[in-house]
Amino acid sequence: MNPWIAIGALALVGLLIPLGMMSVSSLLRPTVPEKGKTTVYESGEIPTGGTRVRFNIQYYMVALLFLVFDIETLLIFPWTVIYREAVSMDGVGLSGALYPMLAFVGILVVGLAWAWRQGAIEWVRNPTDSQRSVER
Amino acid sequence: MFAPLQAEPTLLPETIGRFLFGSEMAIWQEMIAAFLAAFVVANVMLAQAGVAGPWAKRKITAAFTDRIAVNRHGPAGLLIIPAAAVQLMAKELIIPDGVDRPAYDLAPILLAFSALIGFAVIPMGSIFGINLQIADPESGVAYVFAAASIATLALTMAGYASNNKYSLMGGLRAIAQNIAYEIPLIVTGASVIIFTGTLQTSEIVAQQAEPLVTIAGVSIPSWFAFVNPFAFVLFMVANLAEVGRNPFDIPEAPTEIVAGYMTEYSSIYFVLFYMGEFIHIFLGGAIVTTLFLGGPSGPVLPGFVWFVIKIWAIFLFTQWARSAVPRVRIDQLIEIGWKGMLVLSFANLILTAVIVGVML
Numbered sequence: 001m002n003p004w005i006a007i008g009a010l011a012l013v014g015l016l017i018p019l020g021m022m023s024v025s026s027l028l029r030p031t032v033p034e035k036g037k038t039t040v041y042e043s044g045e046i047p048t049g050g051t052r053v054r055f056n057i058q059y060y061m062v063a064l065l066f067l068v069f070d071i072e073t074l075l076i077f078p079w080t081v082i083y084r085e086a087v088s089m090d091g092v093g094l095s096g097a098l099y100p101m102l103a104f105v106g107i108l109v110v111g112l113a114w115a116w117r118q119g120a121i122e123w124v125r126n127p128t129d130s131q132r133s134v135e136r
Numbered sequence: 137m138f139a140p141l142q143a144e145p146t147l148l149p150e151t152i153g154r155f156l157f158g159s160e161m162a163i164w165q166e167m168i169a170a171f172l173a174a175f176v177v178a179n180v181m182l183a184q185a186g187v188a189g190p191w192a193k194r195k196i197t198a199a200f201t202d203r204i205a206v207n208r209h210g211p212a213g214l215l216i217i218p219a220a221a222v223q224l225m226a227k228e229l230i231i232p233d234g235v236d237r238p239a240y241d242l243a244p245i246l247l248a249f250s251a252l253i254g255f256a257v258i259p260m261g262s263i264f265g266i267n268l269q270i271a272d273p274e275s276g277v278a279y280v281f282a283a284a285s286i287a288t289l290a291l292t293m294a295g296y297a298s299n300n301k302y303s304l305m306g307g308l309r310a311i312a313q314n315i316a317y318e319i320p321l322i323v324t325g326a327s328v329i330i331f332t333g334t335l336q337t338s339e340i341v342a343q344q345a346e347p348l349v350t351i352a353g354v355s356i357p358s359w360f361a362f363v364n365p366f367a368f369v370l371f372m373v374a375n376l377a378e379v380g381r382n383p384f385d386i387p388e389a390p391t392e393i394v395a396g397y398m399t400e401y402s403s404i405y406f407v408l409f410y411m412g413e414f415i416h417i418f419l420g421g422a423i424v425t426t427l428f429l430g431g432p433s434g435p436v437l438p439g440f441v442w443f444v445i446k447i448w449a450i451f452l453f454t455q456w457a458r459s460a461v462p463r464v465r466i467d468q469l470i471e472i473g474w475k476g477m478l479v480l481s482f483a484n485l486i487l488t489a490v491i492v493g494v495m496l
Contacts, residue, residue: 001166003271006149007256007279009170010270013178014252018245018408021225025404028226037230040300041399051234051299062474066315069478073322076485077278080329087493094493101489105482112478121474122467 061120065112072108076101145267145338149173173270177260178252180268184444185414188451190220193414196452200459229403232299239297243290244401244408250286251415258422259341261432261439268440269338276337277329277427281322284378284419287412288314291387291397294409298400306396309466310380310387316473317377317384320481324371327481327488328360328427341431361428367484368428372453374477375420377469379413381454383461386469421450 040047079101086097115121146154153161153169161169191206191214198205206213231240257276260268273279288311295307332340348358361368377384388396398409425431425446432439432446464472 001147001150001153001161001170003147003257003273005163005166006147006170006173006271007253007273009149009167010174010178010256011249011253012171013174014249015245017178017182017252018248021408022245022404025225025229025407028222029403030226030228032228038233040232040234041394042301043394051301051304053301053304062312062470063315065474066319069319073319073326076323076326077329077335080326081333081335083330083489084333084492084496087496094496098489098493102486105486109479109482112474116475121470 061115061118065115065120068111069108072104075104145262145269147173147267147269147272148177149270151266170270174256177255177268177270180260181252181255181415181418182411184418184447185411186217186221188418189410189414190217192451193455196455197459200456224407225404227403227406229405232400234299235400236297236299239293240400241405243294243297243397244405244412246293247287247290247412248408248415250283250290251412251419254280254283254419255422256280256283257337258419258426259337259431259443260422261441261443263438263440272336272338274334274336277325277335277340280337280419280423280426281325284416284423285314285318287416288318290412294397294401298397300400302393302395302399303397305393306387306389306399309389309393310397312466313377313380313384313387313469313473316470317374317477320370320473320477321374321378323478323481323485324367324374325423325427327364327367327485330485330488330492331360331363337426337431341426341433344430345433357430357433359428359430364484364488367488368424370477370481370484371424371428372450374481375424375450376454376457377473379417379420379454381417382458383464384469385458385463386466389463417451417454418447421447421454424450 040051042048083097086092087094149166149170149172152172153166156169157165194205195213206216209215209219256270257273257280258269259272262268291310291314292307295303295305295310298304298307328340329335332343334340344357344359346358347355348362349356356362376382380387388398393399398406401409422443425443429446432443434442434445437445
């Protein structure tokens with residue numbers, strides 16, 4: 001049997017279970033609409049301002065890094081699968097199997113080190129960081 | 137290369153199909169058999185999440201914090217499970233003003249979906265001679281990582297669509313955390329693949345059944361947790377972060393941002409989120425079990441019982457961490473992920489490759 005039929009079947013079940021629970025719930029639950037209920041929750045206060053605010057995504061650099069490393073992991077997987085075979089193969093050996101990957105990972109680690117120095121791997125870049133380091 | 141250790145065990149859809157239609161099956165008969173098998177496995181996992189969520193989690197937390205938890209309904213409070221199910225399903229669904237409708241409704245479905253489909257390739261062992269694994273494709277491990285990481289998308293949708301500032305913060309934190317810890321998780325998983333030379337889950341499990349050493353007449357199997365304990369520790373930490381439990385529960389951090397991306401979800405949507413998270417913990421446990429703890433293998437008891445024991449042990453570990461370890465701050469979390477875990481996981485990968493290469 002083709003394994004992807006079974007996986008597709010599980011995907012279908014995985015959709016049907018949440019949908020089934022939602023339909024059962026819609027039969028059971030009361031609906032008492034009221035204006036106060038639908039306000040945005042802000043710890044019981046009257047909400048101030050909108051939510052579609054500007055948020056400082058200094059973090060976008062990390063998202064870019066993530067993309068790079070994610071593709072790298074994709075490329076690492078085939079290498080790990082054939083690694084043992086390649087090492088014991090004539091004409092490839094340990095150096096032939098390992099060194100290209102060392103170089104590949106090395107380039108990315110250099111990239112990570114650069115991003116690290118740039119302060120890209122921070123949640124929020126603090127403008128007072130430089131001053132603080134002087135104070136210490 | 138390794139020769140297969142045993143004859144290919146019959147997978148669950150095939151077993152059901154043979155029982156219903158005989159050995160020659162048309163494509164629609166295969167589909168029905170696959171659907172029934174998927175239904176069985178999904179409900180097994182759902183039942184475990186049902187036990188874990190309203191009952192086991194509270195009992196465990198109570199035991200850790202020296203309190204008494206649910207003990208009024210039935211023996212050891214076990215009847216709280218159906219009670220909680222009915223109670224939660226019967227809650228009014230409140231949809232706040234200004235939410236992005238399709239995304240707001242899709243997020244809980246997607247989270248539960250992504251957690252459930254991961255179980256397709258997990259070898260769950262056999263009970264009464266029936267193997268409970270649904271499918272065994274050659275790309276098993278890659279598939280399960282891909283399935284588990286869809287959850288990030290659900291959290292992102294929930295955070296953005298809820299029109300709530302806490303949700304926005306929680307959603308952004310969830311993205312930051314999941315992308316920071318996913319790469320260490322997958323790279324550490326890849327270091328196991330160096331040993332096995334295959335991504336097929338049944339083969340990975342079979343290779344771990346061989347004895348590693350024999351101490352005082354007890355032979356220790358070559359589980360990759362024993363062969364490569366450093367990778368095991370790294371994987372457990374990254375797994376804690378992926379499922380969002382302490383010390384990495386910053387996306388939900390109840391004392392800071394109410395409930396993070398779940399703030400505006402009520403009724404059945406909340407149940408789906410909660411259930412999805414628990415199934416996700418079990419999926420994480422199942423991946424750890426498959427890659428590092430020998431899958432369903434074990435003495436005396438049937439394989440499926442061992443599988444359940446192992447994933448519950450990992451569930452207990454996450455709950456232990458939840459009770460015992462304080463939460464890290466968001467900037468510390470990012471630093472641990474990118475400056476610590478990532479570097480260590482690559483060091484582990486290279487080191488494993490060098491050791492395996494030299495030992496051959």
